[in-house]
Amino acid sequence: MKEKVLDIIAAYKGVDAADIPTDKPFNDIGLDSLDVAELVMQIEDACGVEIDITPELNCIDKLVEYIESK
């Protein structure tokens, strides 16, 4: 799941997935709130889950953990 999410984010940012830190806040890796909303929509479509965006989901690791718990 983490690989899938990372691939989507890497494609969106146009960077290599390996270069994206997964434990840093989205804002620190150059993703503002609307970037996150757009990515969440793409991840929802790709993974077949509904994601309720909350302040706690502030990095890739926590997002993946949330998706895997669904």
Next chain:
Amino acid sequence: MGLKIIGTGCGLPGKIVTNNDLAAIMDTSDEWISQRTGIRQRRILSGSETLLELSAEAAAGALQDAGASPEEIDLLIVTTVGGDYKTPSMSCLLAGELGINCITLDINMACCGFVYALNAANAYLGADMAKKILIVSAEALSRLTDWTDRSTCVLFGDAAAAVVLEQADSAPVFSMELRGKDGWEHLHAARGTDNCPFNDFENNGFLRMDGQDIYKFAVSSITARIHEILNTCSLSIDDIDTVLLHQANLRIIKGAVTRFGSPEKFPHNIENYGNTSSASVPLLLHETKDRFRPGDKLILCAFGAGLASAACLLKW
């Protein structure tokens, strides 16, 4: 029976407020606003300007463009979140200003107001209850905006835009959805506190918006409304000449383009006006109509408070 747009017009406040103007009075910057919204400037009512004046200017322009006189109008619809007065309605005031005597309606469907007005107008024209209809979408969101909230006050602008419709053979196709209780609180403005001694309601009356939730709602609604119209008509996006989206945020428009492709079919003018609620679609129509050819298929699509979304396929 269907409808045809035979004239358009607009009325804009004289005052242009740039992002740098805002940066001079609050903690923001041109870079921050333009990167997150695509907005460079907006028009704001100032001094003694009224929304009625903008509405009258837009209406006069549309009537002139249509070659129609005020006496020919059988129905006047104004779409607005809030006019100059709580009562009389904007449509009553505007009818008086234009010197016309016909049925008037105000529609408050926020950013979807213009498409809802088209839907109502289509029913009147189809029932032969009107031959010509004037729709004026007029918004003064600067009056609803919390100017101490830098995350929302940079988004909105004031404007009026109008169209004249007449009966035609080509019937428009609508796709409309109201989510009801599902998420309306993400975008709302409560009424302001009154002085009634028998209730304890308190609210400053300002517009509140949850950006991420509204982004998701907006992009998913645009996608759903357009797909529904295309499926109903057995068309693909390739068959559509122009899609006029409600101008709320350039990022939302880009989100729609990501899903449909063909960015050239999605014109935008949010750079110059910000989000003008129900006025945004007819204002964009007015500014881009020179590119339309007779018979072009247009989709007009809006989304906003309600949460509501509405789209209309019509032939130019």
